[in-house]
Amino acid sequence: MTLKKILFIALSTLLFIVMTAIVWHTSNPLPPIYPDGPATLIKASDNRTLRSFGDKQGVHRYHATLAEVSPFYLQALLHYEDRWFYHHYGVNPFSLLRAAGQWIKHGRVISGGSTITMQVARLIDPHARTISGKLHQIARAVQLEWYFSKEEILTFYLNLAPFGGNIEGIAAASNRYFGKAPLQLTKNEAALLVVLPQKPSRYRPDRFPTKAEAMRNKVLKRLYQGTLLDSEQYRLLIKERVNLHADKQPLLAPLLARYLKQRYPHKHKLRTTIDYSLQKRLSILLHQTSQRLPHKASAALVILHNPSAQIRAYQGSVNFRDASRFAHVDMVRATRSPGSTLKPFIYAQALDLGLIHSKSLLSDIPADFDGYKPQNLNGAFSGPVSAQHALQKSLNVPTIQLLNRITPLRFEQNLERAGIHLSHQQANLSVGLGGTGTQLLTLAKLYRSLASEGHIAPLNVLKDVPNKSTSVQILSPQSSWITFKMLSAQSAPDRVVPSVRRQIAWKTGTSYGYRDFWAVGVSHDYTVAVWVGRPDASPMLGYLGATQAAPLMFDAFDLLPPDQRLLTQPTSVTNTLICWPSGLALEHIPNNRCESQHHALTINHMTPPSMDIYGDFTTNMSWPEKLAHWLKNKHINNSAAALHNSSQPAPNYSIAITSLRNGQHYYRSQLSTLTLTSTHPAQVSWFVNHEPITEPQIKLSQYLGETTVSACIDAQCDKQTIYIHP
Structure with a gap:
């Protein structure tokens, strides 16, 4: 030829x-490299995993780049699997010839002679272990080399290699077996993960530790022979046992993770603002709480960092693994009746409109607002009350007195400007007492404004997704500060002294029918919002927000670090001495028209006159007409009852408190209990902050700041104001 x-x-x-x-x-x-879409990792702010989701086939594969993997692992992988990876075009002919010779000699496949590119080809397009299948694999490998760079092909291998069960890719394997990111792998861990994809079902370290250790040592020996390890390293490494991550990955913020997975279906990794340690401790706290709750009851809690508007902790149900408590229902985002939790913002708007100051005289008396007749929870009325006292004690009629003057439509429009949307058909007075729907997350955002100069800001939950929305001011710095002070002046429930002392403005709420129990607290740096109830909306009779949600809220505050900020009093807020019944400043009132004096927080020294029950300012310095009428009837009824119960005229007592002096200061660190005495100890009734007490003593742990102590016999009282400090 x-x-x-x-x-x-x-x-x-x-x-x-x-x-x-x-x-x-x-x-x-x-074929597509990842046909079933990405698996998803939801990360905490420090990149630790909160929850992971498999792809469409349930496979856990978390995308990792070359830079996110241990350099030693990459060196070991290339040395053990394909030393000529960067020099061939998808196929190493010498490896194929060696494999063919072994097959002829032994009559069976000893090694496939596959390069890393060929292994990627088999992973994206599986084939039979035949000659035709091998030719198909070779063709695919050349095709991959044509379209992709070496770095891209190596990355495909890192993310597609099987590691046992539904675990694929180095990131998922590193997390599953060693509880760490692939960048943090030790030499021994890296060596084991190099060989595991060869026979993942036989070498799995969690099932066959002895076999896994032997194969790991085989890799270490090859690395030693290839000078990637020195003799001392090799000697020490082969003596180590295979140590797997013992603790199962906790499921943290699972309902938040589910929400983010649904909202960002094409993202394979989402880093949140969640504080991993805080979330873990909060999960334990809620789990402990579940043991004290009745059947089917759940709880939800969210914590915000006020300066950054970041969500730092998010617990949508009390125990995600307890199906009997509707654990998969996210009560942070569920719409429920807020009870009394909107009341502070009615008072704050009234402050901004110049309708009240902190000690304005309000009327807690029976009233009819065009057919709407609000009642207090205990069915009783207190008569004349200050704005601060009415807010702290969550009295209903004074709230409606203010909302009726503001108008429900105006109140609602102010909230809607900042994206706070309440759920009801038409604005009405019942909104002030919980006749609407809102979410726990919305309440947290709203209360945060009390420590943010009245600004409502969009909440941040993702680190890598910029929030382009801007904040909206719904309250002035003055009214938000005064409302904060009014709410923080009330004592916390009986509880162990917290490790971190902080000023907390807080409010509770109980919805109609005893279905929802709320507590929201704001410190200088944090906002904590709590919901307790049954997700199916069945009632929990005998429970209150103050007894169920408030203790949990304060427990959550105890998990937080000390506040770093200090809220400063606006210069236009001043402490002004005012008079009742007029509500005006003392300097504007004749001495004979001032029945009682009060220190009020005012804006620009404004002291608006007292309002009648329907919101109109009084034009004289007398008691509002309907309040005066109620007081008169109450006095007549009390006198009639006294005459009915005694054949003798009521004695004219001159009552005086003998154990206290006005303006005295007491410290919890020095004294735990304060005994109360008076000139008539047998007949006297005692009140602290206008609330009756059964024993003539004060437990200082229950009170803080300015405290009013009253001793009364019939209609005669003596009152002393003391100050209690930590």
Whole structure:
């Protein structure tokens, strides 16, 4: 055969091969690398995993780049699997020849001679272990090399390699077996994960630790022979046992993770603002709480960092694994009746409108607002009350007195400007007492404004997704500060002294029918919002927000670090001495028209006159007409009852408190109990902050700041104001 014929045959064969390759390539495009979409990791702010989701087939594969993997692992992988990876075009002919020789010699497949590129080809397009299957794999490998760079192909392998069960990819394997990111792998861990994809079902360290250790040592020996390890390193490493991550990955913020997965379906990794340690401790706290709750009851809690408007902790149900408590219902985002939790913002708007100051005289008396007749929870009325006292004690009639003057429509429109939408058909007075729907997250956002100069800001929950929305001011700095002070002046429930002392403005709420129990607290740096109840809306009779939600809220505050900020009093807020019944400043009132004096927080020294029950300012310095009428009837009824119960006229007592002096200061660190005495100890009734007490003593742990102590016999009282400090 002449040289000319040989060249012709060679060129014809080459042309045939090229044409065949072109036809095959055209009819067999590369399949998608990740056909079932990405698995998803929801991360805490420090990159620790909160919850993971598999892809459409339930496979856990978390995307990792070369930079996110241990350099030693990459070196070991290439040395053990494909030392010529960066030098061949998808196929190493010498490896194939060696594999073919072993097959002929032993009569079975000893090694496949596959490069990393060929392994990627088999992973994206599985084939039978036959000669035709191997040829198909080779063709796919060349195709991969044509379209992708070496770095991209190596990245595909890192994310597709099987590691046992539904675990694929180095990131999922590192997290599953060692509880760490692949960048943090030790040399021994890296060596084990290099060999595991060869036979993941047989080498799994959690099932076959002895076999896994032997195969790991095989890799270490190869690395030692290839000078990637020195003799001392090799000697020490092969003595180590395979140590797996013992603790199962906790499921933290699972309902938040589910929400984010649904909202960002194409994201495979989401880093949140959640504080991992705080979330873990909060999860334990809620789990402990579940043991004290009645059947089917759940709880939800969210914590905000006020300066950044970040969500730092999010617990949508009391125990995610307890199906009997509707654990999969996210009560942070569920719409429920807020009870009394909107009341502070009615008072704050009234402050901004110049209707009240902190000690304005309000009327807690029976009233009819065009057919709407609000009642207090205990069915009783207190008569004349200050705005601060009415807010702290959550009295209903004074709240409606203010809302009626503001108008429900105006109140609601102010909230809607900042994106706070309440759920009801038409604005009405019942909104002030919980006749609407809102969410726990919305309440947290709203209360945060009390420590943010009245600004409502969009809440941040993702680190890597910029929040382009701007804050909206719904309250002035003055009214938000005064409302904060009014709410923080009330004592916390009986509880262990907290490790971190902080000023907390807080409010509770109980919805109609005893279905929802709320507590929201604001410190200088944090907002904590709590809901307790049954997700199916069945009632929990005998429970209150103050007894169920408030203790949990204060327990959550105890998990937080000390506040770093200090809220400063606006310069236009002043402490002004005012008079009742007029509500005006003492300096504007004749001495004979001032029945009682009060220190009020005012804005720009404004002291609006007292309002009647329907919101109109009084035009004289007397008691509002309906309040005066109620006081008169109450006095007549009390006198008649006294005469009915005694054949003798009521004695004229001159009552005086003998154990206290006005303005005295007491410290919890020095004294726990304060005994109360008076000039008539047998007949006297005692009141602290206008609330009756059964024993003539004060437990200082129950009170803080300015405290009013009253001793009364019939209608005669003596009152002393003392100050209690930590």
